[in-house]
Amino acid sequence: MKNTCLAIVLGVSAFASASAMAADVPFPHLETTGRGEVVVQPDMxxxxxxxxxxxxxxxxxxxxVDQAVTKFIERLQAAGVNKKDINSANIALSAQYNYPKDHKPELVGFRANRNVEVTVHQLTKLNSYLDDALGDGINQINNIDLKVANTEKYQQQARQKAIENAKQVAASLAQGFGNKIDGVWQIDYNTNSQPMPYRRSNDAVMYSSMSKGAVDQSYTDNSIIIKDSVNVIFKLAEK
Structure with a gap:
């Protein structure tokens, strides 16, 4: 195989930029997009x-509101949640008015609102923490995001699959046209790939209306798909 010059482009640019640059490449070449994915079970x-x-x-x-948040945090810590994994937002206060017909607005009270976010590192304990959340003063479970702790490990696996896919597609295309690959000219890598859950449970009503066993099953059945892709310009062998 002849020596070739390899250009690597890292960033968030679309493959259109690589295509524009490829138009000026003064030798036969082909462009492919390799895609890879890894399916993992959430662990947090x-x-x-x-x-x-x-x-x-x-x-x-x-x-x-402050009393309800304090009691909730105390219940979580008693259950084993580390303080650094509990994030309680600042309070938001707003005046509440009644608007009677043909009369001036009447102040009826004040509404206070605080949000508390909890990171759970042991997924088997998630349901017990959710039960703690349903104590006095907690009005709504907003969102439950299932995650995987070692994301980079699986991102690298998906990336390697994307690289292999790009190679396979390029070799297949070249062979189909009676040619072969003679090296890599340019790699355009989009670093914005993000893990994607197959399903997400984010409905407080759904949680409160299901039995504990059903809720357990709804989390263990979830999977997370981690994707990656790479755009590559391959040099074709000169006939």
Missing amino acids: AVFSVNVVETKKTAVDAKLA
Whole structure:
């Protein structure tokens, strides 16, 4: 195989940029996009809850929300959640008005709102933490994101599959046209690939209406697909 010059382009540019550059390549070549994916089981999760209270005064609303959040955090820590894995947002206060017909708006109270996000490193304990979230003052489980801890490991596996796919496609195309690959000219890699869950459970009503066994099954049945892709310009052998 002849020596060739290899250009590697890292970034978020579309393959159109590589195609534009390839147009100026002064020798026979072909362009392929290799794709790879790895399916893994989640081993951690992040969920968030909302605490909302409406009271006559702003002070009472804030106090009620703060007390509910404090009790929730205490329950989580008692269950083994590390403090660094609990993130409680600042409080949001807003005045609530009644708008009677043909009358001025009437102040009826104040609404306080806080969000608490919890990272769960042991997925087997997720349901018990969700049960803790359903204690006094917790109004809604907003979202449950299933994740995998060692994402980079699986991203590399998906990347290698994408590379092999690009090679296989290029070799097949070249062979089909009576030619063969004679090296790589340019690699254009999009670094924005993100893990994608097959299914996501994000409905608080769904959780509260299901039996514990059904909820357990709904999480263990989930899978995460991690994808990657690479765009490559191959040099064709000169006949």
